[in-house]
Amino acid sequence: MRSPNIAGKTYSLMIWTPIKPGEEGALRAYLDGLDNGAGSPLAKLPRTHMARWIVVPDMPVAPGTDLRDPLGTQFLLFTSNLDGDVDSYLHELVALMAVEAAEVWGHCVGCPQPAEGVALKAYLHRNQVDSGVAFAAYPNASVKQIKTALDKRARLIDFAVRAQEMKPAERRKEFLEQFGAA
Amino acid sequence: MIRAALPALELSDIQGDILRAYGNSYDCASYAFVRIDCEPEQARAWLAGVVDHVTNAAPWSEKPLTTLNVALTASGLAALGVSQETIGSFSHEFRQGMAARAELLGDTGPSAPPKWDQGLGTGDAHVLLTINAQTTADHRRALAKMQAAMKDTGGVSVLYQQDAELLHGAREHFGFADGFAQPAIAGATEDKAPGGGVPERDGRWRPLAPGEFVLGYPDEDTSVDRARRLPPAPTGAMARNGTYMVWRKLHQDVALWRRTIAAAAARYPYGDARKLAAKVVGRWQDGTPVQTHPHGPDPEFDPAAPGANDFRYRNDLDGRRCPLGAHIRRCNPRDALDPAGKLSLRHRMIRRGMPYGKVLPEGALEDDGAERGLVFVSFQASIFRQFEGVQTPWINDGNIFGLGTDKDFLLGEPSGSGKMTIQGEKPFFVSPQEAFVVTRGGEYLFVPGMTALRALVDGTAG
Numbered sequence: 267m268r269s270p271n272i273a274g275k276t277y278s279l280m281i282w283t284p285i286k287p288g289e290e291g292a293l294r295a296y297l298d299g300l301d302n303g304a305g306s307p308l309a310k311l312p313r314t315h316m317a318r319w320i321v322v323p324d325m326p327v328a329p330g331t332d333l334r335d336p337l338g339t340q341f342l343l344f345t346s347n348l349d350g351d352v353d354s355y356l357h358e359l360v361a362l363m364a365v366e367a368a369e370v371w372g373h374c375v376g377c378p379q380p381a382e383g384v385a386l387k388a389y390l391h392r393n394q395v396d397s398g399v400a401f402a403a404y405p406n407a408s409v410k411q412i413k414t415a416l417d418k419r420a421r422l423i424d425f426a427v428r429a430q431e432m433k434p435a436e437r438r439k440e441f442l443e444q445f446g447a448a
Numbered sequence: 449m450i451r452a453a454l455p456a457l458e459l460s461d462i463q464g465d466i467l468r469a470y471g472n473s474y475d476c477a478s479y480a481f482v483r484i485d486c487e488p489e490q491a492r493a494w495l496a497g498v499v500d501h502v503t504n505a506a507p508w509s510e511k512p513l514t515t516l517n518v519a520l521t522a523s524g525l526a527a528l529g530v531s532q533e534t535i536g537s538f539s540h541e542f543r544q545g546m547a548a549r550a551e552l553l554g555d556t557g558p559s560a561p562p563k564w565d566q567g568l569g570t571g572d573a574h575v576l577l578t579i580n581a582q583t584t585a586d587h588r589r590a591l592a593k594m595q596a597a598m599k600d601t602g603g604v605s606v607l608y609q610q611d612a613e614l615l616h617g618a619r620e621h622f623g624f625a626d627g628f629a630q631p632a633i634a635g636a637t638e639d640k641a642p643g644g645g646v647p648e649r650d651g652r653w654r655p656l657a658p659g660e661f662v663l664g665y666p667d668e669d670t671s672v673d674r675a676r677r678l679p680p681a682p683t684g685a686m687a688r689n690g691t692y693m694v695w696r697k698l699h700q701d702v703a704l705w706r707r708t709i710a711a712a713a714a715r716y717p718y719g720d721a722r723k724l725a726a727k728v729v730g731r732w733q734d735g736t737p738v739q740t741h742p743h744g745p746d747p748e749f750d751p752a753a754p755g756a757n758d759f760r761y762r763n764d765l766d767g768r769r770c771p772l773g774a775h776i777r778r779c780n781p782r783d784a785l786d787p788a789g790k791l792s793l794r795h796r797m798i799r800r801g802m803p804y805g806k807v808l809p810e811g812a813l814e815d816d817g818a819e820r821g822l823v824f825v826s827f828q829a830s831i832f833r834q835f836e837g838v839q840t841p842w843i844n845d846g847n848i849f850g851l852g853t854d855k856d857f858l859l860g861e862p863s864g865s866g867k868m869t870i871q872g873e874k875p876f877f878v879s880p881q882e883a884f885v886v887t888r889g890g891e892y893l894f895v896p897g898m899t900a901l902r903a904l905v906d907g908t909a910g
Contacts, residue, residue, distance in 0.1 A: 419852065427867050427877040430715055 270396045274405020276315060277352050278397040281344040281390050283374040285321070290340045293373040294321055300366070307366040308346075311358055315402065315409055317346035319370065342374055349408045352394075360387045418445075454666060457505075457635045457658055461689040461897045463517050464503040465580070465800055466827045467636040467661065469627075473511055474580035476587040477612045477802050479695065479823060480594065481573035481891070486603025488529030488907070494601035495528065496905045498577070504898055514590040517578040518901060519693050519893035521545065524574030534910030537683040538894065541832045542692055545571065546890045552836065554844040554855075557862030559887035565697065567608035568889025575604075576695065576893055608889075610697060612802035612823045618751075620803050621700045621820050622725075622858075622884075625735035628751035629776070631656050631796040643757030646793045647783045653758075660829055661798055664688035664897075667829060668793055679829055682894075684910035689897025694797075694835045696824040696890035702808040703815040705884045710813070712878045716870075727870050728857050728878065730774030739770040739777075762787065767871035772849045775858040778842045785848065795837045797826040821888070831892055860884035 271278045285293055297319050300307060308317045320343040325335045348355045360367055360383055368381040371389065378385035404412055425444060429437045457467065464470065484491040495518075503515040520528070522543045525535050541549060547561040547569030555561065561569045577594060581587035598604050620626040630637065632644035632655040645653040659667030663681040670678055681687040709728070713721035723744075726732045732745035739759045740746075750756060761777065761784035764770055770777055777784060785791040805820025828834035841847070846854035855861055857868035857878060866881030896904065903909040 423852070423867070426875075427879050430877060 270398070271352070271400050273400040273402040275349060275408065276400075276402040276405055277348050277350065277355070278400040278402075279344075279346045279348060279352055279355070280395045280397060281393050282395045283342050283344075283371065283377070283393045285340045285342050285373055286375055287339060289373040290321060290323070293342065293370065296369055296373075297321070307363050310362045311346075311348070311355070313349040313355060313358070313409060315347040315349070315412075317344070317348075319344050339375075342370070344370075347402055353391075356387045356390055359390070360384075421445075454634050454658065454671065457662065457665070458689055458897075460504050460506040461899055462505040462662055463895050463897070464505045464515060465517060465578075466691055466798060466895065467505055467633055467658075469630070469800060470515055470580055471511075472614060472618050473582055474515070475614045476581045476584055477823075478577075478579045478587065478591060479610045479612070480577045480579070480591075480606045481567060481608040482575040482577060482598070482604055483567075483572050483607035484524070484527040484574045484604050486601075488527065490601060490603045491528055492905050492907060494597065494604050495575070495901075497597050497601070499898075499901045499905055502898065502901060511582070513582050513586040515578075515580040516590070517895070519576040519578070519695075519895045520904075521571075521573055521576075521891050521893055523571045525894070527574045528904055528909075529907055530904070530909055534683055534686075537910075539680070539692065539831060541836065542892045542894060544892075545569065546694070546696075546892045549836070553839050553887075554862075555887045555890075558883055559862060561889075564887070564889035565608065568697070568891060573607055573891055576693075576891070610804060610823060612804040615803050615807060619733070620801075620822050621702050621805070621807065622705055622729075623733050624729055624731060625733065625751055626803075626822075627799060627801060628735060629757045629780070630798055631661070633658050633661055633798075639754060640757075642755045643759060647760050647789045649788050656793065656796060660794070660796060660834070661691060661827055663690050663829055681829075682910075685900040685903035686894070686896050686909060688899070690900055691827045691829060691895050692831045693893040693895050694824070694826045694828070694831060694890070695893060697804075697821065697888040698824055699819065699821040699886045699888050701815060701882075701884055701886070702820065703813055704882050707813050708880070708882055708884070709878075716876055717874070718870075718872060718876070724870070724878065727771050727774060728868060730770050730776035737770070737776075738774065739764060742769040771868070771870050773846060773851050773854050773857065773868050775856055778849070778856050779838055781842070781849070795834055795842070797828040797834045797838070800825040800827065821885070824890075827895065855881070857881050858884065860886070862886075 308314055322341045322343055324337050364382060367386060371377045371386065372381045376389065378389055421444060425441065432440070498518060501516045502518055503512065522535060522538065522545060535543065550556065550561050567573060579590045579594065581590055618625055618627060630640060630644055632638060632640035634655040635658055638655045641653040641655045643653065645655045647653055657666050657668050657671040659665040659670060659679050664678065664687055667679045709721050709725050713724045716724050726738050730738050732738065732741065734745050734749055735751040736745040736749040737757065737759050739761065761770065761782055780796065781792045783789045801822050801824045803822050805818055808816060808820065826835050843856040843859060846852050851869065854868060855866050857866065860883045861881040862883050864880050864882045867877050867879035868881065870876040870878060900909060
C-alpha cells in the first residue's frame with residue numbers, strides 16, 4: 267500500500283514523543299531561543315519545505331463540547347515536509363543538526379543517551395506517526411526548484427516593471443542577457 | 449444550511465456608533481486617551497460621572513448635539529481594578545496591545561512604535577473617550593466638560609488627544625469618498641445586505657450574524673450550529689454587548705501620493721491619473737465602484753442609496769475591471785476567493801474612521817509639512833480574525849490573490865520598493881510604492897456594554 271505520508275515527491279513526517287516530566291520548561295526555553303529563517307537549525311536540512319516543533323501541553327476540550335481527553339503528559343510534536351524519502355532525511359537530521367537534535371529530543375522519554383547517531387535515528391523512526399492527510403502546495407517541485415523559481419520570478423517582475431520604460435531594442439537586449447540562457 | 453433564529457440585539461445596552469453610524473451630521477470628533485494615575489476607587493469615581501453621559505445604540509428621535517463613548521485598553525482595565533483573572537479572559541491580542549504586534553501589522557520603519565506619537569502604544573493610555581459633535585461650539589463645550597470632570601476628581605488626565613473633522617463630501621485626504629461601505633448586520637442594518645452582506649450563490653445577499661461585531665450573540669459559526677456555544681468573550685459582566693475596537697492614526701502624505709500617481713499615469717496607456725488612482729483604490733473618487741463602472745464614475749452615483757455597493761467579483765476573476773490588488777478588493781474580497789464568499793465573511797469589520805488635519809490644496813504637489821491623515825477605527829468581535837486577518841495576509845501580502853508579495857499599493861510600503869499590477873490587455877505596473885501612509889500610533893481597545901460599564905464603576909466587573 268502506498269504510504270499515507272507521501273504527496274507527490276514530498277514526504278510528510280510527524281514524530282510524537284512524550285516530554286520527560288519536569289523538563290517541559292527547559293525544552294520550551296530552548297526552542298524559544300532558536301533562530302528562525304536562515305539561522306534556524308532546520309535550515310541545515312536543505313530538503314525541508316517546512317518544519318516545526320510544537321510543545322503540546324494537553325488536548326483542549328473539543329470546541330463546543332465538554333469532552334475532555336487528557337494526554338496525561340506533555341508531548342513534543344515535530345513535523346516536516348521534505349523532499350524524497352524519510353530514511354535518508356533522518357540520517358541527515360542526526361548528522362547535520364546533531365547538537366540541536368540531541369538537546370531537543372534529549373528532553374523526551376525513552377531517548378537514547380547520548381542522543382546521537384544511529385540510536386537517535388532509530389528512536390525518531392520508532393516514534394513516527396503516519397499522517398491523516400498529506401498535503402503539499404507544490405507536490406512535484408523540490409525545495410531547490412521552488413527557490414530557483416522564486417528567484418526567477420522576482421527577477422522577471424523587476425525586469426517587467428523596468429521594461430515599461432525601455433525602448434524595444436533595449437528591452438530585448440536586457441531580456442536575453444538576463445533570461446536568454448535559462 | 450439551517451440558521452437558528454437570532455436573539456434581538458439589546459440596543460440600549462450596546463454603545464452607540466458601533467452597529468449604526470452616528471452619521472455625517474457630526475462634523476467634529478475628539479479621541480482623548482486618558483491616563484489613570486490614582487487608585488482604582490478614585491478612577492472609578494471619575495468613570496461614574498462619565499458613564500451617565502455615554503451614548504447608547506437605542507434609536508433616537510432627535511440627534512443629540514454631542515455624543516460620548518468609552519473604550520478601555522488592557523492596562524486601563526487593570527488601572528480600574530479589574531482582576532488579572534478577568535483580564536486574562538480577554539483575547540490574547542487585546543492583552544498584548546497593538547504596539548507588541550507591530551511586526552505582524554507591518555508597522556515597521558517609519559511606522560514602528562518607537563516613532564509613534566508620544567503616549568500611544570506604551571501602556572500608559574488607559575481609557576479612550578470619543579466625543580462627536582455637530583458643531584465646533586458643541587465640540588468645545590463637550591471638551592471643556594470632560595476636562596472639568598477630570599479636574600474635579602483628580603488623578604486622571606488626558607495623555608493624548610486627536611481631533612478629527614469631516615472633510616467636504618465625506619472624503620478622505622487622497623480625495624476618495626470613504627466609510628459608506630459597511631457590513632450589513634442582522635437585526636441592525638439588514639437594509640445594507642445587497643453589497644454589504646454575504647453574497648450567496650443564488651444571487652441574493654444575507655446580512656451577517658451580529659456576533660461578528662458584538663459579543664454575546666451568535667456569530668457566523670455558532671449561528672449554524674446549535675450545539676456550539678457563543679463565540680469567545682470575556683468572563684462576567686463584560687461578556688455581553690461589548691466589542692473590540694482598533695484605533696489607528698494613519699498619516700497620509702498626500703503630495704507624495706499625487707506625485708507618484710501622476711508620474712505613473714504619464715506612462716499608463718489606458719487612461720489618465722484619475723483612472724489609474726481609481727484602479728489602485730477600486731473606486732472612483734466619488735465612490736463609484738470600478739467593478740461596475742470601469743471606464744468612469746457614474747454621475748448618478750449615491751453612496752447612501754440602497755444597493756450602491758451591490759456588486760461581485762465573480763465576473764472579473766482576472767481583474768480586468770477591478771484589479772486583483774485594488775484596495776477595496778483586498779479589504780473585502782466578497783466572492784473573489786470562492787463563489788459564496790466563505791473565505792471572506794469571517795473577516796469583516798465595522799469602520800468608523802474620520803480624517804484629521806487640513807486638506808492639502810488641490811493640485812499641490814509639494815508637502816506643506818502639515819499633519820493630516822485618517823483616524824482609523826474598527827469594531828469587531830475578534831481583532832485577530834477580523835482586523836489582523838485583513839491587515840496581515842490581505843493588505844500586507846498578495847499571495848492569496850495570486851499577487852506574490854505585492855502589498856496594498858494605497859497604504860504604501862515603508863521601504864518604497866513595492867509595485868502594483870493593474871491587470872489588462874497588457875498588464876501595467878505602478879511603481880515605486882512609497883510610504884504614502886505612515887502609522888503614527890494606535891491601540892487595541894474594548895468597548896464595554898452599558899451594564900458592563902456600570903459594573904466597572906461599581907467594581908463588580910470581575
